[in-house]
Structures are given as C-alpha cells and as structure tokens.
Amino acid sequence: VHAETLEDRCQVAAYACQRRTPLAHKNQLLTEALETVAEEALFRGSEGRGLAFSRAASVLKSFPWTVRSVKDLSSLPGIGEHSRKIIQEVLEDGASAEVENVRQSERYQTMKNFKKIFGVGVKTAGRWYQEGLRTISDLQAHHAKLNSAQQVGLLHYRDLNSPVKRSEAEAIVQVVQKAVDQFLPGASVILTGGFRRGKQTGHDVDLLITHPTEGQEMGLLSKVVSWLDSQGFMLYHSTHRNSFQPLEDEELSVSATTMDRFDRCFSIFCLSSMTEEPGCELKGSGGAHHRKAVRVDLVVTPYSQFSFALLGWTGSKNFERDLRRFSKYEKKMVLNSHTLYHTEKKIFLSAASEEEIFQHLGLDFISPEQRNA
Ligand code: DCP
Numbered sequence: 001v002h003a004e005t006l007e008d009r010c011q012v013a014a015y016a017c018q019r020r021t022p023l024a025h026k027n028q029l030l031t032e033a034l035e036t037v038a039e040e041a042l043f044r045g046s047e048g049r050g051l052a053f054s055r056a057a058s059v060l061k062s063f064p065w066t067v068r069s070v071k072d073l074s075s076l077p078g079i080g081e082h083s084r085k086i087i088q089e090v091l092e093d094g095a096s097a098e099v100e101n102v103r104q105s106e107r108y109q110t111m112k113n114f115k116k117i118f119g120v121g122v123k124t125a126g127r128w129y130q131e132g133l134r135t136i137s138d139l140q141a142h143h144a145k146l147n148s149a150q151q152v153g154l155l156h157y158r159d160l161n162s163p164v165k166r167s168e169a170e171a172i173v174q175v176v177q178k179a180v181d182q183f184l185p186g187a188s189v190i191l192t193g194g195f196r197r198g199k200q201t202g203h204d205v206d207l208l209i210t211h212p213t214e215g216q217e218m219g220l221l222s223k224v225v226s227w228l229d230s231q232g233f234m235l236y237h238s239t240h241r242n243s244f245q246p247l248e249d250e251e252l253s254v255s256a257t258t259m260d261r262f263d264r265c266f267s268i269f270c271l272s273s274m275t276e277e278p279g280c281e282l283k284g285s286g287g288a289h290h291r292k293a294v295r296v297d298l299v300v301t302p303y304s305q306f307s308f309a310l311l312g313w314t315g316s317k318n319f320e321r322d323l324r325r326f327s328k329y330e331k332k333m334v335l336n337s338h339t340l341y342h343t344e345k346k347i348f349l350s351a352a353s354e355e356e357i358f359q360h361l362g363l364d365f366i367s368p369e370q371r372n373a
C-alpha cells in the first residue's frame with residue numbers, strides 16, 4: 001500500500017457528487033465571475049456554454065485553498081479554456097473585462113430583472129427584451145402580456161426577491177404541518193432545498209410531505225392546499241401531477257411517464273407576523289401586523305420514494321446534475337427523485353435512506369451541508 005501523496009490529496013474529483021462542497025468556500029471572486037458568464041450564456045440560450053462555466057465554478061467551490069495563480073488549476077478537472085482565461089484576468093487584474101461587460105450590459109441587467117418575476121423564465125424574459133421592454137414599469141404598462149402567475153409575481157415583486165429567512169421557513173413548516181395533521185395524522189413535513197444544505201436564507205421554501213404507510217399520502221395535497229387557502233395562507237397556488245422539470249441537460253431527463261407520479265404545488269404563501277414597532281405600545285397595541293409573500297414548493301411523496309425525493313430536492317442543482325450524470329455514465333443507472341434503475345440488470349434499486357442510495361452508486365456519503373456544489 002503506497003502512502004498518500006500530497007498530489008493525491010489535492011486531487012479534485014470530476015463529478016460534484018464525489019466532492020465535498022461547503023457553503024462557505026475560498027474562491028468567491030472567481031466563482032462569482034464564472035457564474036455571471038454562465039448566467040449570461042443561459043440567457044442567450046447557450047446551454048452547453050452555461051453548463052461549462054457553472055461546472056468550473058462548482059469545482060472551485062470544492063477547492064480547499066484560494067487559487068492564486070493559473071498554475072493552481074492544473075490539479076482541477078473541468079476548467080475549460082474560456083473559464084481559465086476569465087480566472088486569469090481576475091487573478092491578474094482583479095476583474096475580468098469580459099465579465100464586467102456582461103454585468104454592465106443592458107440586456108443582461110434587464111433579463112436578470114425580468115427573470116426575478118415569479119413565473120418568468122429565460123424565454124419570456126428574452127421575448128420581452130426583443131419587444132423593447134426594459135423595466136418593471138414597462139411591464140406594468142403592458143399588463144396584458146402577463147399570465148396569472150406572473151401578475152401575482154409582479155404584485156409581490158419586492159417580497160419575493162427579498163431573501164427568505166430560516167425562521168420564516170420554519171414558521172411555514174409549522175403551518176403546513178398543522179394543515180397536514182388535520183387530514184393525515186402521522187404524516188411529516190420536511191424542509192429540503194438550500195435550507196437543508198445549511199443556508200441561512202433562500203429564494204423559496206422547499207417542502208416534502210410523506211406518510212410511513214404507503215398509499216396514505218394519496219389525495220393529501222389538494223386537501224392541504226384547500227385548507228391553507230381557506231385560512232388565508234395562500235396568495236397563489238398551482239398544483240401539478242408532475243414533480244420535476246428536467247434539468248437543462250435534456251438527454252439526462254427521464255421520460256414523462258416516470259415523472260408524473262408526485263403531487264406538486266407551486267405556491268406563494270402569505271406569512272404574517274407581529275413586529276414590534278417603536279411607539280405601538282403607546283397606542284396600546286402589541287405591535288404591527290406584517291405580511292410577507294414567500295414562495296413555497298410543496299411536494300407529496302409515497303414513503304417508498306421518500307429517500308429519492310429527499311436526495312433530489314436537497315440540491316444543489318450542480319450536485320443533482322452530477323449525481324445523474326455519474327449514475328448514467330459511470331454506473332449505467334438512471335437516478336431521479338422517485339427511483340434508481342439499473343439499465344443492464346433491468347431492476348429498480350430500493351433505498352430506505354439517502355445513505356443507501358450513495359451505497360448503490362458506490363459513492364461516499366456526502367452530507368447535505370457538503371452538497372453546495
Ligand atoms: N431541483 C432540481 N431540478 C429542478 C428543480 C429543483 O434538481 N428542476 C432540486 C435542486 C434544488 C432543489 O430542488 O437544490 C430546490 O430547488 P431551488 O430552486 O429552490 O434551489 P435551492 O433550494 O437549492 O436554492 P434557494 O436557496 O435559492 O431556494
């Protein structure tokens with residue numbers, strides 16, 4: 001057995017699901033630059049380029065040292081020519097001219113602002129830009145262009161773009177648990193997404209709902225949503241049979257038939273809280289009533305699929321994408337948020353925990369806090 005060399009220890013694995021990626025990392029300036037150009041590429045419909053830049057950023061997030069010179073990149077996989085050039089500019093000049101141009105560009109800024117509207121994706125934002133629209137006020141003046149989700153999104157633009165705090169996410173878990181308890185005692189509500197990875201704020205609240213008796217969960221979502229609505233907790237909701245939009249990488253998405261098993265609800269909650277306001281005591285009231293709109297995704301999953309759903313909804317997106325790529329190209333398996341299928345043995349592999357899924361894939365377990373790829 002040979003001793004582990006320094007080089008071995010510095011080796012960074014090719015897939016994000018083989019790496020540990022903490023929330024706080026040492027290459028912020030570089031990853032922000034790369035993520036800007038990644039976003040810009042996606043705005044232009046260049047998915048391949050976007051993926052390449054965000055992979056490079058993801059690799060740097062797992063690197064335990066600060067990159068000081070392009071020579072440091074030699075041990076890192078997945079950093080292409082273009083990414084390397086941007087990194088070099090940032091290292092040498094403190095900023096990359098290309099990235100700064102993107103940040104200043106009218107198109108990039110406009111697309112970014114439009115995309116911040118709930119219900120607006122790259123396609124819609126791009127179309128509006130083509131039509132000459134530039135600001136949120138331009139949209140308000142052309143209200144007819146908006147579908148009902150987007151209208152609600154515009155109405156709550158400020159709230160929906162202010163970070164959701166962990167305390168707010170936990171308050172929503174309590175409300176949903178209360179709703180669930182009325183219709184299906186014994187069912188659990190689990191906070192996933194970025195919060196499960198240890199983030200203190202998020203853009204939304206991702207919740208999984210399940211019950212230990214398989215089948216009991218059927219029909220639960222519509223009852224829960226109706227109740228929440230009747231109690232004034234919902235500003236918007238839209239329920240689907242399907243749970244997962246395929247990631248950008250089309251060839252890795254599974255067929256529609258395996259995707260339409262969950263009940264999923266995209267919603268906007270109205271969270272109210274009492275805020276202590278100076279002066280209110282004088283008037284004899286206990287505080288002011290404050291309302292905030294918060295994006296919430298509710299997903300109901302059968303117990304047998306819970307571990308897959310938990311793994312699939314915890315993210316990050318880069319981590320999920322590489323889990324699926326690794327499964328497919330290294331293991332000949334298809335992983336999604338319902339199942340793991342071995343394409344050669346033609347069997348489904350069951351798992352009662354996330355740990356078991358990692359075992360099936362021959363991967364070391366990576367804790368949620370280390371999945372911030
Ligand atoms: N997810 C996914 N593919 C999708 C949608 C979601 O893999 N098409 C997974 C990965 C995400 C998780 O679900 O991490 C939740 O999605 P979010 O967009 O809410 O992402 P996060 O919760 O990670 O980030 P944020 O803190 O911004 O909400």
Ligand code: MG
Pocket residue numbers: 193194195202203204205206
């Ligand atoms: Mg989230």
